[in-house]
Each structure stands twice: as structure tokens, then as C-alpha cells.
Amino acid sequence: MAARPLIEGTVLAGGLPAFSYAFQPIISASTRTIHAYEALVRGPAGEGAGSVLAGLDADRVNVLDRVGRPLAIAQAARLGLPCLLHLNCQPHSLADQPQDMAPTLAAARAHGIALERLVFEATEDQAIRDHDAFAKTVNGYRALGIKIAIDDFGAGYSGLNLLAHFQPDIVKLDLDLVRGIASHGPRQAIVQAIVNACFDLGIEVIAEGIEGIEEYRWLTGVGVELFQGYLFGRPGFESLPGASFPGEAATP
């Protein structure tokens, strides 16, 4: 891997605003443990992601994406990361520009985080027209042990047909599909279909944006095992916060 300038230097060179990370737990419903943390970009004093990303053009978002991941890895390592770490990736840096990933891989090595503990989250969006080429590149990371999660699954261009070309390790259900699911028939039918297909293909499903116990209960009922949302824990700025586990819905 090519050596890169220090993170801070790169940040300045990229003309980016200062930024840092918050970490939100992803929990396992059956073992009642924290399964992973997702690194979420924040302002230098914990301001929301919007304050950092506002006004950045696509190129600078890519730069932030590229230089940010090593920073998130360094922070997580310093905080004593005990589990997996989810990192967001522009699909384009994943698919078209493998060299964008070099600093991320180097940071993981430098901070003693095994590649098996990294999960790259990408949104399968319009930008990726060639599913098979995307699959080929992404499978290159998977051969290194890095897991791939498809974010916002079930929204826009990212539907079940994607799984005909490529079987990721994880899908994260689109927020809009999960919202109010306990009382919404069409969403239940769609999510049930996604969960079935993922079970048949050995793909893990994460439900994110979970705020209500009803959503959690319905989803555990159809076999969803991994969850993220305020119900379990908010993102902690520059910290790895604990999580709470809804009592009644414990799976035996």
C-alpha cells in the first residue's frame, strides 16, 4: 500500500472543514450484545453530519470519504473497539477507484484492527450501472476478509434483483421500509420477502432507524437479528457508547 500523508495534512490539503466521528451501536437481539459500531461523520464539536457535508461538492465528499475512514479507524482503535466497525463508502470509491481504499486498509493494519472486523457500507445507487463490475471489485475486498453491507436496501435502485448479481454479507433495510412496519401490510410483505431471500443466501439483515418497540418486536418476529437505532443507543461523539436491550422482546 502506498504511504499517505498524515490524516490532518490530507484534510487540510483537501480543503475540507474540520470533522470527527460519532459511533452508534448495532446490537444483536438474540445475544443481547453489541455486534458492531457504525462510524458517523460529525463536526469537530459533535455537530450533525449535515453541518460538515453542507456545501461540499461531490469531489470533496469523495475526499472526505477517503481521508475520513482512516481517522474513524484510528479513533475506534484508540477507544478499544471490541467488535466490528462499519464504515461508509461512496459506491464510486469502492467500485471505480480501489486506490481510494488503500489508506483505509493501511490504517487498519497500523492500528491493529483485523480486516475481518471492517464492514464497508455502500449505497447501491444510480451511479453503479454495471452490477457485475461492481460485484467483481467488491468481491476483491471480501477476499481480504472485509465484509460488505448494502445500505438503504429496498430503496431506489437497490432491490432484490441486485442479489442476482452479487450476494453481500449484509443488507441494511431502507429506513422508509421499516418505519411503522408493525401496522403496515405492504411494508411487512416487502420486508418479509427481503428477509426470506437473505436467509436463503446467507446474508445478514440489519434494521436501522428503529425507535419504537413495536417495530423491533415485529422485525425480531420475522427473524431479523441485528438492529440499530435510538431504541438501543444514540451515536456517541468520539466514544463507543453502551446500548440498551428492550426487555420483553428478548429472544430465547
Added chain:
Amino acid sequence: MTLIHCIYASAASRPIAERELQAILERSRVNNAGLDITGMLLHVEGSFFQVLEGPAERVAALFDRISQDERHEGVVEIIREPLPRRAFGQWSMGFVSARPPEVLAAIGGNDFFGARSCLEGLDAGRAKKLLTAFARGRWRRQSGSAVAGA
């Protein structure tokens, strides 16, 4: 060369005798060892589930050969993808013939078949997840009418 695994399910063409299964396994173990291929074969009530892992081209060639074997039918490839490391590295071809609850118990960490089973201490990964799905009735092939179970 890229390390991959290929995982498929099939159905025995006709009831298969224990002796015949043993013959397949003996050949498999000799052949696979020579090809640097490892994996496992699961036999559940007339259905097969097999994991083949090794160098991409050799796995592909072996899978083609196995697909032609008339002792089974309805061969369906479930997954073929690169791997960071083998899940059955010590098994030129591990073998389990059992009923679903026993398979689930073994995968779940109950040392049902004892420490010398290829299902013992399996990494959480695709092979283990698909084995779980298979033991729960998915991909279970029936001779003649092949359907993924509900």
C-alpha cells in the same frame, strides 16, 4: 490464484445406500486432496448440500464434473464467491449424514457429533449461514420435484 467456495444443493436420484455414499466419499477425498480442494458434504433425507473450497478454476472444474454425476439431480448452485480463508481447511471432504435437528445442534456449538465433526467450531460466515438455512428446510431438493422449502 483466487480462493473461492462454491456451495450447491441437489437431490439423490434414487435412494442411496450407505455403502455407495462411502464410495463417493473415498474417491472425493483422494481426488480433492490432489486438487487442494477442501469442503464438506451434508446428506439430509435424500438431499445433498456441498461446500467446495479451493483455487477458483479447480473448484469450477470439479463442480462441473460433480454436476454431471447421475447419482444426483436438480443441482442448484447457491453461491460462488471469493473467500478470505477456508472454513473446512482440515477436511478434504467432511461428511455428515443426519437429521435436521442434529445438524442444527452441531452447528449451534453442541458437539453433537463430537470434536471430530466438520461442523464443529465452524466460523460464522456464509457456509455456516447456508448450512443453517439448509437444515431449516431451505434449498432442500427432492428427487423429481425440486423446490426450495418454506
